[in-house]
Amino acid sequence: MKIGSFAKKFNASIDTIRYYTNFGLLIPVKKDSYYEYDQTCEEDMKIITELKSFEFTLNEIRNILDLKRITLLRDHEDLNLYVQLLERKKEEISLEISKLHLALQKIDKKIDLLCQKNHNETVTGLSFSFLRFLRCPLCTGSFQLENALIQNESLIDASIQCACGYHADIRQGILFAPSLDNSTQNIAYLYEQKTLGEMSTELIQIIEKCSLFTYQKLRDLDLSHKVIFEPCIDTFVFLPKYIHLLPDDAYYIFCGSNEEMIVKLKSKIDSINPALKVLYIVNSSLHLPVATNSIDFLIDSLSFNDYALFNNVFPLSKLTSLCKEKAMIIGCFAYHKQGAKSLRKLKELYPNAYSNNAEKDFIKANINTYSFEFEETFPIGETKEPGIYIEYHVENETMFFEGYIGRRMTKHS
Numbered sequence: 057m058k059i060g061s062f063a064k065k066f067n068a069s070i071d072t073i074r075y076y077t078n079f080g081l082l083i084p085v086k087k088d089s090y091y092e093y094d095q096t097c098e099e100d101m102k103i104i105t106e107l108k109s110f111e112f113t114l115n116e117i118r119n120i121l122d123l124k125r126i127t128l129l130r131d132h133e134d135l136n137l138y139v140q141l142l143e144r145k146k147e148e149i150s151l152e153i154s155k156l157h158l159a160l161q162k163i164d165k166k167i168d169l170l171c172q173k174n175h176n177e178t179v180t181g182l183s184f185s186f187l188r189f190l191r192c193p194l195c196t197g198s199f200q201l202e203n204a205l206i207q208n209e210s211l212i213d214a215s216i217q218c219a220c221g222y223h224a225d226i227r228q229g230i231l232f233a234p235s236l237d238n239s240t241q242n243i244a245y246l247y248e249q250k251t252l253g254e255m256s257t258e259l260i261q262i263i264e265k266c267s268l269f270t271y272q273k274l275r276d277l278d279l280s281h282k283v284i285f286e287p288c289i290d291t292f293v294f295l296p297k298y299i300h301l302l303p304d305d306a307y308y309i310f311c312g313s314n315e316e317m318i319v320k321l322k323s324k325i326d327s328i329n330p331a332l333k334v335l336y337i338v339n340s341s342l343h344l345p346v347a348t349n350s351i352d353f354l355i356d357s358l359s360f361n362d363y364a365l366f367n368n369v370f371p372l373s374k375l376t377s378l379c380k381e382k383a384m385i386i387g388c389f390a391y392h393k394q395g396a397k398s399l400r401k402l403k404e405l406y407p408n409a410y411s412n413n414a415e416k417d418f419i420k421a422n423i424n425t426y427s428f429e430f431e432e433t434f435p436i437g438e439t440k441e442p443g444i445y446i447e448y449h450v451e452n453e454t455m456f457f458e459g460y461i462g463r464r465m466t467k468h469s
Contacts, residue, residue: 059084062093066101076104080118100124100363111149125435138161180326181210181229186307188285191347192218193236197346224345230318235341240366244445245290256443262380262457263292263358265436266388269459270355271298273386279306282352285378287311287342288359288371289321294388295355296321300328307333309351313340342374351379356387356460360419362368364410365402372426374387376464385428385462389419389437398455414448417455425460434459 057065063073076082077091081104084091100121107117120141127134189197197218204214214226224233244251255263271294274284280303286295289312299308312318318336325334339343354375363371389450391414394400402414413420420430436457442449449455 057093057096059063059091059093062097062101065098066105071433072131076101079114081114081121090224093213110145112145116141121220125403130307135468157222166451179207179212179228180322180330181212182206182214182226182231182335183210185333186335189307189335189347189350190216192220193233193343193345194218194222194223194346195220222345228319230315230322230336230338231345232315233339233343234346235313235335235339236343237341239341241288241290241313241340242362242366243314245312245314246292247317247320251445254443254445256439256441259442260441260444263440266292266358266457266459267294267297269388269434269436270294270357270386273299273459273461274302274353277353277384279303279353280308281305283307283309283310283350284353284355285311285346285351285357285375286355286357287375288313288363289357290314291359291362292315292357293321294323294357296328299325299332304329304332307335309337309346311337311339311342312336342371344374344378346378348377349380351375351383354379354383354385354387356385356389357417358388358390360387360403360422361389361413364413364418365406366409368408369412370422370426372423376428378427379464381464383464384422385460386457387419387462388457390414390457391416392449392453397450398448398453401450405448419460419462427465428462429465430461431461433461 059070059073063070067072073082073093082093082097084093084097086092088222103121103124104117107120112120115370117388123129123134123137127137129135129138132314186201191197192199197220199216199218201211202217202372205212210229211226212229216224216226216231222234225232226232242319246252252260263406284292284295284302284306286309289310293310293312294308295302295308310318310321312321315338318338322334325332337346360371363369394415399414402409406413410422412421423430436459438454438456440452442455446455
């Protein structure tokens with residue numbers, strides 16, 4: 057019987073039969089330029105199929121076939137040896153079943169623990185210590201609090217009012233600030249399962265390296281009582297994974313346009329350390345109720361790229377006034393080489409994007425425009441397959457990622 061007919065008889069692929077032959081499980085007779093699979097091969101194939109159903113490995117099956125070929129498995133002693141091999145496999149399977157049962161028990165306990173933790177979550181509020189950083193974005197005036205729900209020296213719910221008419225709300229410890237223009241941001245957000253499914257493993261690994269870069273730079277600085285602000289976090293956010301390693305006497309601000317993203321981020325950070333002083337802001341316009349000259353460190357988690365993708369505005373134009381005279385930017389940016397098809401596709405998909413977005417000099421040129429000096433860059437990584445989430449990326453082109461440091465230029469610079 058030729059290989060095609062033999063494979064069909066045993067409902068196997070021709071490649072499988074060739075592999076079994078090369079591995080020594082089947083020993084056909086060679087006739088001219090092809091193999092003939094005879095009655096012995098059929099007997100061996102039946103044994104192979106049966107032993108595979110018993111969870112024997114191919115190496116174990118080959119050893120049993122070697123035993124059959126030498127002894128024929130006909131007399132009492134040979135059959136006893138075969139039975140011993142089957143008994144040994146049975147013991148291995150029983151042990152594996154016991155391990156799997158134990159694993160199931162551990163998984164059940166973990167599920168119960170996580171469900172209990174989920175039900176026992178406590179609501180954290182906006183620390184009173186942040187009130188001194190809050191000012192009206194229209195007139196820079198101070199706020200009056202109304203209908204405040206206070207718990208453990210923090211605001212759970214409240215209405216904040218300015219004499220000029222500006223109004224914002226605090227709900228469940230999150231500040232909801234109205235957008236003052238028609239700015240938009242990505243409707244997708246990082247913690248959405250759909251978004252995660254659209255990112256390649258390579259991109260996720262690079263984002264992890266970006267987060268690590270940001271943490272390492274912050275780790276070497278004096279952050280005590282400093283204000284660290286990460287805006288436009290809908291697409292990416294760098295600090296949460298390492299925030300428990302940073303000083304707990306610093307002030308952290310996160311701002312994004314997607315309420316679901318902010319709520320999930322707050323839940324994650326609360327589970328890491330609910331005592332951290334964190335201000336969460338839902339806002340898309342970057343006209344924020346934050347006092348001028350209050351931010352020490354601005355974190356660009358690829359957010360300048362992202363915000364300027366949906367708006368013909370570089371975000372520093374709205375953020376510089378919030379930064380102190382010696383403020384520092386610690387960030388990462390993505391780019392394609394000049395002339396890349398991806399850059400042309402970006403302009404087609406995002407006709408309102410800020411000019412030169414995703415080009416190598418995009419960050420450097422623009423932070424200089426808004427009173428920051430581009431100090432140095434650090435290579436982070438590159439990928440040709442970021443996933444369909446980066447929809448303007450053209451297949452086989454390289455997308456580069458770099459970390460950078462920027463410092464606000466002093467008035468005499």
